Amino acid sequence: MTRKHLLATLGLLMFLSLMVIAGLQEQEKEWQLYGNEVVNLSLPGGTVERCLTCHQGIEEISTSHPIETFGCVSCHGGDGQALDKERAHQGLLGGRNPAALATAGEACGQEGCHINTGNLYRSPVETVPLIPMATKAGEITELAFTYGWQKDLLSRYGIVEVTGYNGEDKEQLEDRNLAADKLELFSLDNNPLQQKLSENCLADCHLNTGAGEIETAQHLAGCAACHTPYRSGGTYQGDDPTINRSEPGHAPEHKLTTAIPYTQCNACHNQGIHSISKVEFLPREDIPVGAITDPNADKSQAYYIEGAQYALCEVELDCIDCHTRNEVMGDGHLTGNKKAAQTIACYDCHGTVDETAKTVKVGSETDNAIWASRYFHDNFPEVKVGDQLAVTDEGEPYVNVRMEGSRIVLYSKVSDKEYTVPQVKGSDCEQLVDEQAGEDCHRCHDVSDN
Numbered sequence: 080m081t082r083k084h085l086l087a088t089l090g091l092l093m094f095l096s097l098m099v100i101a102g103l104q105e106q107e108k109e110w111q112l113y114g115n116e117v118v119n120l121s122l123p124g125g126t127v128e129r130c131l132t133c134h135q136g137i138e139e140i141s142t143s144h145p146i147e148t149f150g151c152v153s154c155h156g157g158d159g160q161a162l163d164k165e166r167a168h169q170g171l172l173g174g175r176n177p178a179a180l181a182t183a184g185e186a187c188g189q190e191g192c193h194i195n196t197g198n199l200y201r202s203p204v205e206t207v208p209l210i211p212m213a214t215k216a217g218e219i220t221e222l223a224f225t226y227g228w229q230k231d232l233l234s235r236y237g238i239v240e241v242t243g244y245n246g247e248d249k250e251q252l253e254d255r256n257l258a259a260d261k262l263e264l265f266s267l268d269n270n271p272l273q274q275k276l277s278e279n280c281l282a283d284c285h286l287n288t289g290a291g292e293i294e295t296a297q298h299l300a301g302c303a304a305c306h307t308p309y310r311s312g313g314t315y316q317g318d319d320p321t322i323n324r325s326e327p328g329h330a331p332e333h334k335l336t337t338a339i340p341y342t343q344c345n346a347c348h349n350q351g352i353h354s355i356s357k358v359e360f361l362p363r364e365d366i367p368v369g370a371i372t373d374p375n376a377d378k379s380q381a382y383y384i385e386g387a388q389y390a391l392c393e394v395e396l397d398c399i400d401c402h403t404r405n406e407v408m409g410d411g412h413l414t415g416n417k418k419a420a421q422t423i424a425c426y427d428c429h430g431t432v433d434e435t436a437k438t439v440k441v442g443s444e445t446d447n448a449i450w451a452s453r454y455f456h457d458n459f460p461e462v463k464v465g466d467q468l469a470v471t472d473e474g475e476p477y478v479n480v481r482m483e484g485s486r487i488v489l490y491s492k493v494s495d496k497e498y499t500v501p502q503v504k505g506s507d508c509e510q511l512v513d514e515q516a517g518e519d520c521h522r523c524h525d526v527s528d529n
């Protein structure tokens with residue numbers, strides 16, 4: 080090699096290394112917008128993640144997912160080594176919300192997390208996509224029947240295509256209000272009324288979409304619709320410097336909780352009513368939209384839509400103190416409408432004039448009820464072997480309603496409160512044993528103004 084060549088090669092090398100250094104500085108600049116040092120988070124398996132370099136200050140999502148065990152990539156995907164956003168975010172699951180149903184399978188559904196093969200009670204990732212809250216099958220069917228698009232009331236369509244996996248026969252499917260063990264995608268077919276139905280009634284208020292995608296949504300999508308507290312307006316108020324604080328569609332905090340307040344359920348349930356005749360959603364006018372998801376708003380006004388009737392406990396308690404796991408997350412069977420999915424009854428807790436509430440005895444340490452009771456707040460008394468739990472007609476135990484001596488006691492899943500459940504038997508109740516629907520009771524037990 081000649082001297083000239085050598086110099087040229089050295090020059091080129093120097094130029095190249097300057098380029099590399101400049102490139103590195105470029106990268107440094109990016110994370111320095113958010114943090115002042117590289118954060119190397121070491122996880123139990125020995126891997127190191129650097130997401131916190133930019134996301135420093137983000138809230139630990141829950142005490143059952145500690146940062147030092149879970150890191151970020153286990154739920155979000157992405158490249159934990161990278162210090163530039165583009166590379167770090169490559170393969171991110173579901174963008175802002177990995178718990179949306181399209182990605183929950185991968186993000187939350189790793190075996191042993193929220194899928195337990197052989198135990199559907201411990202596999203919400205498998206059961207939630209099959210329920211009417213996710214498919215809106217019941218609402219579609221009601222309209223399709225009313226407008227003559229179909230001749231019976233069995234469900235065939237959903238807002239997403241979904242297949243059951245239990246191989247049920249025709250009779251079992253009809254019990255679940257289904258024509259087949261599958262819902263087809265509800266199609267528009269260029270029918271203007273169907274178009275209206277899609278826009279006004281099916282766009283929102285279900286688990287397959289949420290804030291960030293739909294402007295009017297007062298909840299996030301998927302598991303986060305219930306488990307991530309959301310507030311109307313949707314601005315982030317936590318400490319992660321990367322998250323836009325003025326853009327709508329964000330949860331106030333990076334958070335997952337099982338203490339789901341009634342305001343979360345009301346984000347879909349008590350926003351207004353669907354008018355079948357007008358094919359329109361009529362939002363409630365008695366209170367501002369913001370009050371519906373505001374835990375500090377007047378509960379007696381916000382809890383139910385005007386015109387509803389309810390007994391005292393139906394406003395005193397939170398929705399999830401009565402509505403059980405299978406009721407809200409599904410029992411693993413595809414279900415065609417809300418009536419077929421709804422399994423609890425007033426007598427589960429109150430009994431009837433003939434008998435006190437039925438209970439089942441917890442037989443072993445591996446009982447689902449013991450497992451489930453460990454997910455609630457610190458003061459929630461864990462279920463123990465030998466406990467007598469109230470039970471639904473389907474055999475699902477209430478983890479929070481127990482026989483203690485001669486009393487039936489309810490422990491709130493949301494607050495620290497404890498209640499004695501009054502029993503109908505031995506009281507002056509004038510109910511008839513064969514009239515046990517809520518509306519039968521509301522004829523005499525109604526604390527609303529209606």
Ligand code: HEC
Nearest residue numbers: 109110130133151155157158159162163164167174175321
């Ligand atoms: C170089 C800085 C940087 C690093 C490193 C980084 N992020 Fe981000 N991240 C951001 C910024 C900035 C945003 C705000 C949204 C945007 O600008 O895209 C963001 C947004 C996000 C979002 C919301 C996505 C969306 O679509 O709004 C998630 C989730 C996220 N980051 C997860 C991670 C994870 C997991 C890692 C590690 C694997 C990581 N980030 C590493 C800078 C970073």
Ligand code: HEC
Nearest residue numbers: 130134144149150151154175176178307329330332333334
């Ligand atoms: C147990 C699973 C889990 C873990 C672990 C986790 N996240 Fe999240 N993350 C979620 C869920 C679910 C959401 C959507 C709900 C929410 O915003 O709280 C989310 C949302 C986000 C967002 C978007 C928030 C917004 O409003 O735009 C960012 C950014 C983010 N996570 C970063 C991180 C970082 C950084 C880590 C690691 C320190 C991390 N996450 C750990 C589940 C997780």
Ligand code: HEC
Nearest residue numbers: 183187193203204207301302305399403404407408451454
């Ligand atoms: C419609 C509201 C709702 C949705 C959507 C939802 N959950 Fe739940 N989840 C609840 C309620 C209510 C409880 C408390 C159940 C009980 O009483 O045991 C709960 C409990 C849990 C628990 C605690 C253990 C247990 O099963 O009791 C886990 C874990 C969980 N959910 C994960 C998920 C995952 C993962 C998803 C998404 C695939 C999801 N949830 C979707 C309402 C919901």
Ligand code: HEC
Nearest residue numbers: 211212217218284285286304344347398402406417420421
């Ligand atoms: C994202 C919107 C959304 C959220 C959040 C939501 N629901 Fe629902 N829920 C629905 C829809 C949609 C239906 C089906 C309505 C129909 O078919 O007419 C439904 C049906 C139900 C039913 C009847 C059928 C069944 O599955 O048992 C109950 C009970 C119920 N929801 C309780 C709750 C409770 C309790 C919460 C809060 C923990 C909650 N929901 C949160 C949208 C939601």
Ligand code: HEC
Nearest residue numbers: 341344348392393396397398401421423424425516517518
């Ligand atoms: C005191 C217990 C209790 C509380 C609290 C409660 N529910 Fe219910 N809910 C029931 C019972 C029992 C039924 C079945 C009613 C019947 O027998 O007709 C029911 C029925 C339902 C149904 C299906 C009936 C229908 O036709 O729409 C939905 C949806 C529902 N509840 C949602 C909620 C929501 C949302 C909350 C909180 C805002 C809530 N519930 C609070 C006990 C309760």
Ligand code: HEC
Nearest residue numbers: 390391392395400401424425428489498499500517520524
């Ligand atoms: C999960 C258990 C549970 C279910 C299901 C339930 N309740 Fe209750 N109920 C309670 C508790 C707890 C109290 C006591 C509340 C208190 O002390 O504030 C109560 C109290 C009552 C009372 C007496 C309130 C008073 O005026 O003193 C009536 C009446 C009642 N419930 C009717 C109903 C009706 C009707 C339904 C069905 C729609 C129902 N309950 C479903 C737990 C339940």
Ligand code: HEC
Nearest residue numbers: 425429501502503506507508509510514515519520522523
């Ligand atoms: C025809 C009217 C009537 C109907 C229908 C009725 N009740 Fe009652 N109930 C009463 C009266 C009256 C009492 C005794 C006075 C009181 O405690 O409010 C009572 C008492 C009770 C109590 C005991 C309250 C306490 O504090 O000891 C419970 C619980 C109860 N009813 C639940 C129900 C349930 C659940 C239904 C529906 C399956 C129902 N009732 C239907 C009239 C009725």
